[in-house]
Amino acid sequence: MRIYEDLRVVQVRLAVVQSVVALLVALVGLYFWNLQVVRGRYFKDLAENNRTRAVVIAAPRGPLLDRTGHVLVENRPSFNVVLTPEHSRDLDDAVVRVARVLGVGEGQIRERLARRAVPFRQVVLKTDAGLQDVAAVLARRRELPEVSVEVVPLRSYPLASAAAHTLGRVGEVSDKQLQQPEFQGLDAGNLVGQAGLESQYNRRLMGKDGLRRVIVNSRGLEVEEAERLEPQDGPALTLTLDADLQKATEAAFQGRAGSAVALDPETGEILALTSTPAYDPNRFTTGIEPALWQKLTTDPDTPLMNRVIQGTYAPGSTFKVVAAIAALEEGVITPSTTVYCPGYFAVYGTVFRCHKAAGHGIVDVHKAIAQSCNVFFYQAGVKLEITRLSQWAKRLGLGSPTGIDLPHEASGLMPSPEWKLRVLKAPWYGGETVSVAIGQGQVSATPLQMARLAAVIANGGRLVQPHLVKSVGGVPLPWEPPREIGLKPETIRVVREAMKAVVAEGTGWRSRIAGMEIAGKTGSAQVVAHARLAKDPKSAKLMPHGWFICFAPADKPRIAMAVLVEHGGSGGEAAAPVAHEILARYFGKATSVADAPPGAVVDTEPVVDERQ
16 A cells, blocks of 8 residues: 555656656747747848848939029038947947047947947948048058948038028938838938928938948958949939029128019929028038037027028018909909098098108009009008908918928918907907008018919919929929919009009119019018117117019019018118019129119008007
8 A cells, every 4th residue: 555655656746747848848849939930030031141231322312403404402422430339349449449530529429329220230420521530440440340431422502501491401310200101211310301302302302222232250240242232313303493593692682681582473483592591501411510500590580491481471562462453353443543642541540651741642553553552552451341352362372371392381371350260369350451451460471472472463363383393303293283363354454554663663663674674562561670680779670671572574574573671671672672683683684773763752661640
């Protein structure tokens, strides 16, 4: 019995041992199955990567050309000093040594290393390195095997700041951008478009990267090249810009803040687009210095803002063109309707004054536009009321983006009773319509919207889509054709003739060019300027923005334009001369100082006296 009990104990123990062994064998088998079947491909790739490695060859971004093929943006060869951490026996020591050799901060190198997400991906230590840096690195190849030099294309902007807001700039992709679908497949350190056309057409411009498959030794160092796939350059973008006109537009401002945009009134092609002050995009291609970035982002003159599409301003008297069209189309006035201007208009308990204190006397719509009579348009606004005035302004392209192929376009604002009630929670008052009728109050527009307004009158009543790119890689882009907005031919004729008179005998005489008839409209928007811009440095004061919209030649227009000079004074004094310089260059005419016609006036805005 005892023997039997002892045998049973042994059998139980043996069974336990057998179970444990079986379990261990099963686990080992399961582990091997996981290694060989489930993760077999992973380890196969890992083994292959211990022998070969893929090295990306950056594709040059596509160039940007003007309408005649002149190069506006190109690539130039440059040297990058790069580091591959896996090639280093002592990475910390390597960082210290290479920082000393290149004269860069250790913290900057360690930050770049921390951002690296892919093994064996090279980390750029210095972009656009000079020949002295390259020689220093190559002379220390044994000492610094983890550091090497690669030749890469670097973006170059020959026009510098002259077209910065249009062409844009490139820079390293940010961590935030890497989380966005648009930038999927990119890694830290890749250059992408960060503004302007570089941003808008980034994916098309990037091209397709090439690949080098190299054989490496046990330390990961390259032994020889096994395969090479050349990169495909990004396609060239042919723009609508005229490089010579772009330079002339920039020069016409003579360092003053403002913007100008010129377009073909038949097609909407942008011929020149300038926003000043600007910046040099070449400073961004190798990574902008923190001090310069801080200066640009805190500068009260906002050099990074594209004023043509992002600056919204009260249009001032240029809006009288809109009010005239609305009044004529709605039948509240006719071409022969006259108004007596004594120099003021009293309505809704308020006295609204004209810029000419003595008044213009009896005026019709032609004279009201030519002499910029406020009283005529005050009364037209009262008859129209804000709803109809707002509807026509929107039909003429105000209050919504134009659809230009640039990022972050502003919409401007054309107020209405519904808008005020929704946004400001207040009803609309009649006195507000009086101000809006001459482009003051809450109405605002971008220079591009005002240039398109000029184009509508120039082309006979069709709204164009402004655009900057003609073709990509030689393939034309399909842009929306001009859209009829339903203006009567008589309305166009009356307004066009009045705008011709603005230049020939009215407030826009400083834009005149000998032997050419120009149609235009001046405007001045009252704004309070900062004390640093005022003549009296101790106080801020009213310093108007000067507007001028125009098209030429008046009867067969080839160019439509809007010019805005910030805090420049009246449109006739500040903006019309800028337009003169630009038009003279475009038509190959000599620039000259025009003599004022008899009785010429300066376009200014009214002073409002409130009375109960």
